[in-house]
Amino acid sequence: RILSAQEAERQRVARELHDEVGQTLTAVLLQLKHAADRAPAALGEELRLAQETTRGSLDEIRRIARRLRPGLLEELGLASALRALAAEFTVPGLAVRHRIDRGLPPLDPDSELVLYRIAQEALTNMARHAAATQAEIRLRSSAAGIVELLIRDNGKGTGGAPEGNGMRGMRERALLTGAELSFGAGPYGGTEVRLAITTMAGSTA
Ligand SMILES: Nc1ncnc2c1ncn2[C@@H]1O[C@H](COP(=O)(O)OP(=O)(O)O)[C@@H](O)[C@H]1O
Ligand SMILES: [Mg+2]
Structure with a gap:
């Protein structure tokens, strides 16, 4: 609600x-x-x-x-909306790749919205703070019934900066939908934001 x-x-x-x-x-x-x-x-x-x-x-x-208004999400569905986000944040000097697996367990609309909003905020932070040249949106199933979103960049990392409204908002959204959210260093240096959502398929397994 x-x-x-x-x-x-x-x-x-x-x-x-x-x-x-x-x-x-x-x-x-x-x-x-x-x-x-x-x-x-x-x-x-x-x-x-x-x-x-x-x-x-x-x-x-x-x-x-x-x-x-994430009209894109309603019109295109999650995978295409995430691709569109990657394209939106790709500017001269910064390439945002997307790797979105097929056949992921289905998410309910609330979870999709949370996932999309968190991707949007993570990419906004990346564009504002990271000074990265490469970034990636990855959507995969990390275990049965778990859908995992990874937003990674090769920028300068958060350097332990205190959380602001953006990160707090991401935490609130994750909490509301029962997902797990973490911030840390990623495989390319820089920052990794990880969101793990347990789907219906996962909770009944
Ligand atoms: N991808 C990132 N790369 C580098 N620093 C980051 C990244 N994401 C967040 N940060 C750091 O974390 C801080 C808090 O982020 P946030 O809560 O979204 O607040 P805001 O973006 O308004 O500063 C940022 O000010 C920045 O220092
Ligand atoms: Mg922010």
Whole structure:
């Protein structure tokens, strides 16, 4: 219940950001264009700069709204959504690989959501803090009925940094779905985030 309440709240915030703030900014953009077209040259340049800033802000809002609402997960399913995450975080200088096994035991929707959110936060941390050049998303079955997510990078490691909201949020989500979460050094140096979910197949085995 807590998870679906959180998710409903995120959907609402995403919708409002996208629809309301997005629309207002779009209106500002049009007003600026209108003014820029009629303004004297000296002012026109400044107004065009303001347009650029507004456009950037609009892109940012849409990006935030997309992150809040994992539509990809619903539309594509977990494997494709994780591949899309790998692609999203692959930028010049950082390659994010994905290795997603076939035939994994099925996860219930809550577990899928937790897994996706944790992957998203782990990759965000990796992009922000790790200074890595290589990273990997791995999804496999480590034992009968256990689905294991590994997010690994070859960056500088957490260096025992205190946990912030991101890591606490990951722990809460894992706890709510009865999964096991750990942070540590990975096989490529850097950091490894590991999430192990026991599926129905595992708990009845
Ligand atoms: N993949 C990573 N590589 C290096 N440092 C990391 C990584 N993930 C987390 N950290 C460290 O752990 C800290 C806490 O992360 P987090 O709880 O998500 O808070 P925040 O990202 O807001 O700083 C980060 O500030 C960073 O120092
Ligand atoms: Mg973080």
